[in-house]
Amino acid sequence: MSNPNSHYATIRQVASALEEMAPLTLAESWDKVGLQIGDPNRPARKVLLSLDSNDEGVIDEAIRIGADLIIAHHAMIFKAVQTIRTDSPYGRKLQKLLAAQVGVYVAHTNLDIAEGGINDILAGRLHLENVKVLSRVHNTRLKKLVVFVPATHHELVRKAVGDAGAGWIGNYSHCTFNTPGTGTFVPREGTNPFIGEQGNLEQVDEVRIETIVTDRNQDAVIAAMLEAHPYEEVAYDIYPLEIMGQELGVGRVGDLVQDMTLEQFAQFCKGQLGVEHARIVGPHDRVVRRVAILGGSGEEYWPEALKKGADVYVTGDIRYHYAQDALAEGLCLVDPGHNTEKVCLPALQAFLQAKMNEYGYDTEIVVSETNTEPFSFV
Structure with missing residues (x-):
């Protein structure tokens, strides 16, 4: 019986944690990845990691140990399903999953x-x-982030964006270019300016910070920048770049x-x-x-x-x-x-469990003990 004071991640939150490593955008166009069965808002008390999601032994194991979610490399649903007959092996497996409310999430070529x-x-x-x-297959998309910061907060914002993942060039991190200048603005009615007074033109010593972000970390970097920046309305630009980022x-x-x-x-x-x-x-x-x-x-x-x-x-x-x-x-x-490919499961378990712990969830990540190898040798 679970602790009533436990705080579990939802299936959606577990999926989001995994996608920090393997975003769905990395998957090949023909692939079927993501949540295939289940309610994304359902709590995930226990997650079972398996190479295969369509193995009946894995499904039975998930039900037996009380798992709310199976994360697998190989899809449960790959081709279009025309019928679900529960007198067939495939239909029986789907029935078991749905009856026990066990979700199935697939990370295939994106995890490759x-x-x-x-x-x-x-x-x-x-x-x-x-x-x-x-x-x-492709390269990460690179963008140039430019933000204008009062000189008093230049170092704080520069460090915040670097710590959030901006400024990686090869094996160098926190790469930025910084140019001093003068920022001007007039705070209008309804504003609460950090510097200056409503109706008056202000001239402020500012620094233009330029750095590199990727399509994967852009949102996190901007959030960190806004958190560290003192202005009520932050002036920043994002430019797409033609140069290629990390090869994937x-x-x-x-x-x-x-x-x-x-x-x-x-x-x-x-x-x-x-x-x-x-x-x-x-x-x-x-x-x-x-x-x-x-x-x-x-x-x-x-x-x-x-x-x-x-x-x-x-x-x-x-x-x-x-x-x-x-x-x-x-x-x-x-x-x-x-x-x-099953050798990835312990490493995946370590990654996901660390993420659950980091975010304060009591969700348990376990590796399947079911052998899904169909071949034997004589």
């Missing part, structure tokens, strides 16, 4: 692409260094800490990705150092891996002719299966 998402976690599991995006995309490519043979690397993958078997394409004694990896099914990206200088490409569900073509071009492959 996100910084700190599945592909970064996979690259971290293989201890890759100098990690880059394998295949670009699927897969990652990086370097192993030390060289390995392909066979040694495949064994290393098995241990790090938690699988019992892996398929190998290429000479087992071939020495590999540069690795490309893409969670889930990524066979069509092998030319990108080759272009980025990879010796070996790790992804799931590789078909026969794709393997032949990659091998002919000299690229080795390791296929540990699609289910390796």
Whole structure:
């Protein structure tokens, strides 16, 4: 029984916390992401994280542990639903979810692409260094924020916008340009000016602060700026920029800490990705150092891996002719299966639980114990 004094996040608030890492705008246009089942305003006392939302074992587990929400990587609803017949496996699963009021939220390609998402976690599991995006999908949109601040509050506002995430250029933060000048204004009837009197023209020593924001952090930066700024009405501008921001995309490519043979690397993958078997394409004694990896099914990206200088490409569900073509071009492959994406769940749990704690919610985030791997080996 839950504590009556507990303060739980709503499903919408849990989703918003996850979208701080993986905003829905990152998802591929064909993808189906976001809340698929449930009431966004319903409290989420417990959240179950799973690779799959359409597995009946996961649904039964959610109901058994009292979860109000399942967050999954793979969608419950992907194609258009024409009928819901509860005598079919799919209809029965939907019925269970609705009857138990268990919501389903999906983070798929947005979590693949996100910084700190599945592909970064996979690259971290293989201890890759100098990690880059394998295949670009898009770049963050950059904008120039300009705000005019009285000289007395210049440092306060400059620090506030920097702390909120403005001014990142490469690995440099809090980047701004500051120009002194004179601001003029006449406070009219109904105003409560910080400086000056109604009806009188005021001239104030001000500083023009210029900095960079992204489409992702713009709102947070503006909120911090307005909070720190002393004026009743703040003068600021936002300009779109033509220069490209951070590269975002699927897969990652990086370097192993030390060289390995392909066979040694495949064994290393098995241990790090938690699988019992892996398929190998290429000479087992071939020495590999540069690795490309893409969670889930990524066979069509092998030319990108080759272009980025990879010796070996790790992804799931590789078909026969794709393997032949990659091998002919000299690229080795390791296929540990699609289910390796499950390794993201503990990291996702840590991120979401930290967010719940930060925002003062008692919502509990747990990782599913149900094995959704459909394949076994004989």
